[in-house]
Amino acid sequence: MQWTRALGLIACLALSQAQAAPFYEGKTLAHPLITGLAESSATLAFIKTPAGVRGYYAVDEAQSQAQLLDDFGKASIESVFNIALDNQHLTRLVLFKLQGNYHLRAYRYDDNDHLYSRLGNLQKALDRITQGQRKLDARTVNQALSQLTPLNYRVSYEDSGIAEFDQLDHSAGTLVGYFGQDGQPLGNTSPGAEAYSYKKTFGEKQGRFLSVTYQRDQSPALVDGPRQLYNYQASRVTWDTEPARLTGSEDGPSVAYSENGAIASRGPYTHGQRNGEWGFAGPSNSWSHGPYVDGKRQGQWSLSNESEGYGMTGLYRDDLREGRWDIKLSDSEALEDGGFVTYLHDLRNGPSESREGGAVLERGDYRDDLRQGPWLTTAGSGSYDRGLKSGPWQLKAADGHTHSVSFVADKMQGELRDTDAQGVLRVIEHYRDGLLWGTQEGYNDSGQLMYSYAYENGQREGRSLIYSADGKVLLSDMSYKNGNKQGPYLTFLADGSPATVGRVEGSEFIGLMTQLDEHGQIFSAATRCRFQSYQSTVGLCGMSREFRQGRVTSERDYLYGELQEYREYNAQTGLKTRERVIGKGDQVSEITYYDNGQVECRVNKVGFEWMTINQQKLKNYNQAVLSGEQLCYYPNGVIKSRDFFDKGPTGCKTLYDETGKQTFPGPSGCRRPTSAEAVH
Structure with missing residues (x-):
């Protein structure tokens, strides 16, 4: 089976090599192979075929994906060269002889599709160069083409x-x-x-x-x-x-x-002025057409902006729009869809209306190109004064809601009332110069208060209150300053009893934060303080305690965010389960206990790490290292193991059974314990 697999592998390799062979391999060439064309880095080959010479090129690295450049018939390829006719790309030229006459063709490479295309727009100039020539070369052709005026052909x-x-x-x-x-x-x-x-x-x-x-x-x-x-x-x-x-x-x-060769305008001139029917095409599929008289638009004109989906027809007088201009939606077959706008001297003046789906979307008057007086808009209904919303408005909001509010100079001012689709009041908020300023209150279906926030200058300022779904119980009472939580931080349970009591400064808890359970008993009490280390930081400071059913389960003493001493207790018995004690001489002991209160292990450490807090040096015992005798015990108090450390383990770790008899090392001595074994 191994030899059949080997044959299969050889066949696959041969097939891949055959597929990757250069396109010109084994072909008869009519001109020496050209590699690395300046404008494309392509390889160009002129291959003889029974039908004549064909030019092929490839831009892929393997030179296996050939594209046809052109068919040259029974020609001899005399020269292949390039010339710059503009600042865009080089033009590739092929000079060849066919039936004793010289011919030229020009090609340009496109960086986007990686293809060459023939420059038909230059062909007449090339034909003039070759006509009647008995001797012609690249230099002569380039000299002739250099005499042409510059143009992107x-x-x-x-x-x-x-x-x-x-x-x-x-x-x-x-x-x-x-x-x-x-x-x-x-x-x-x-x-x-x-x-x-x-x-x-x-x-x-x-x-x-x-x-x-x-x-x-x-x-x-x-x-x-x-x-x-x-x-x-x-x-x-x-x-x-x-x-x-x-x-x-x-x-x-x-x-x-x-610039892309499309017609931008078309029409007649008379003595340097536009006269007669003219048409213009603009960006985004926009166009317009109508008559000119002595250089000015006069009479009926049509304008269209397909990308915006509408067209307009109306009257020009002395190059200015006048009177009613009708608007038609491009995608609508309904004649009533669209609208109109009224002009005076090319400014919107008078009534205006837009319709879609048989409904009026906008309706109102313009004065000097600005909205004036009562208006119906897609945003709502109200009045404008010189283009700015003014006075009472009814604004459309999400989910069928309506906002009732007054505007002064296009900015919301005073009370805003939010009502839902059934007309039920949901929110009352207050504005000053378009910014939230004052109270914001939300209500439930029964009209009871759900929340109350205070704002100044668009940001929360002062107390923010949140109530239960029925509006009867206060669930949250928090204070803000300049949009950030600042001051008392209070949350409450469903019965109104305290759940969290704390204080926030700069969106960080500061001081004692107490959390209570549904029975009113404290289950967490922690103190945080702000201090300067590498930067201003807030961290745990002093004693933090956790409780379960009124009993302490842990006590942790923090020194500016670093844990120092701690004690953990069994919630049922009240006995200690583990602790860390800092003694004299920078001694640190970490002790674990069995359920009966007997010491399980005592891990002894020594040392500290200096830390600088508020420009003062303090000892951090959280980084102490193993030192001295390490002891573990059986639940009956008998020593289980003894070990010694002095900048690493020293000597043997001694093991005992529950009767106190040494079990290790034996008579043959001991090996040096690993650091992982040393503390067990």
Whole structure:
């Protein structure tokens, strides 16, 4: 069976190696293999096939996942090189011969999908370079491409429906000039840092020039020898009478593009002014369309914001919205859904309303673009004064509750009453300038007080009281200062008797805190104090006691958070079960007891650790170490074991039976006990 498993392993290894083989392995290449392409780190191979030469590339480390670059037919690959045409990415060029003629193709790599795509927008320029050439090389091609005006040829532009615009070859045309950020001509014929746009013309008809404006973004330049390359894109195509001006002489159809090549606006100009029907596309799927007259919006216009889910129609007069504008919800088929708003000189003035699902959501008047007078809103109903809530309001709250409160200058002022969906009063609270200030009281179904808190400046201040579900018994009485617990801390049992009695400072228990059980008996009493160690700290100080059914079960003496002496007792018999005693000469004894009161073991220690508290040095016996004789006993009082420590165990540990007879070590002596055995 071992040899069959070995054969299986060998087969798996061979299969994995075959799967990971480079895509070009065993293939006939039409051009030397190219590795580590500058723009992608890809490996590029031109492989001969019966149908012709095909280019493949792989970007994975194993070079096994090949992607088709292009099909070159029965071609010979002459040269593969790159050039920078903008500041975005290098352009990869393939120069090849087909039927005795030179051809060029250009490709760009995308970092997002890790794929190359062919630059069809540059193809006409490449064809002009190769046309009629008998000898051509990479240097000649790069020199020719360097003469082109800068442009990101990867961007394609949305069809406008205007043939002479959509068929433009942006690599051609006649350069008019470059313009600065202020739109003024610069007079130079090559791009520089001060150039933000340039214009080219592509023909002339009856004194009008087909012009394209190209604009760059704010990304930094790519320095390529003497050239400074930027990311230029076509921003507008129009007819101009004076193309040397950046704007102002438009006459005829015009289209503007966004940075992704989508149409941003479309419409006609007359003598540099918009005239006729225009359309605009904005961010977040917003758009608008309507007529212009002499550069101003006039007449009926439609506006839409699909991402916000609504559209508007209304009248423009001299570029200002006037009268009633109707609103329609994009996702609603009901004609009554939507609403309207009234404008005067492009400011909201007069009645306004919004509806959805057949119900009115908001209704009220505007004055000078601000809400004024009575309003129904999604938040509630009340009045506005110059855009600010003013006077009594009914506000909608969670779970069908209603808040009745008054506003002054958009801030809650005075009493707020919270009623539930059945109209039952639940909460009364008070505000000053929008902040909780005064009492906050909660009520049950029967109108009895459930809690009462005091606030100042939006924070709890003073007593906070909590009552039982029927409102008859006080369960908690705590005090606050500046939003933190400060002062008496009292909790009570269901019968009203004390459960916890203590005090809090800075949200920390300070002083004696006593806890009582349902019989009124103390089961815990501990004292805490604030002291300065490495930082200000609160810890247990002095004696802490625990009780069960009136009997002490433990007493622990703390020195600023460090346990020193302690005693624990059996709750039924009252006898001690264990204790730690600090004696003279820094001696520390830890003693455990059997149920009959007989000592079980006495562990003796010595020493302390200094600690600095409140700038004073104090001894901490919690860090004492084993020292001297260690004794354990049987329940009858007979010694069970004896051991000695002096900076570690010394000699043998001696063991005895219940009659007192030594059982270890025997006549042959003893081995040195381990530290784990030493204390048992």
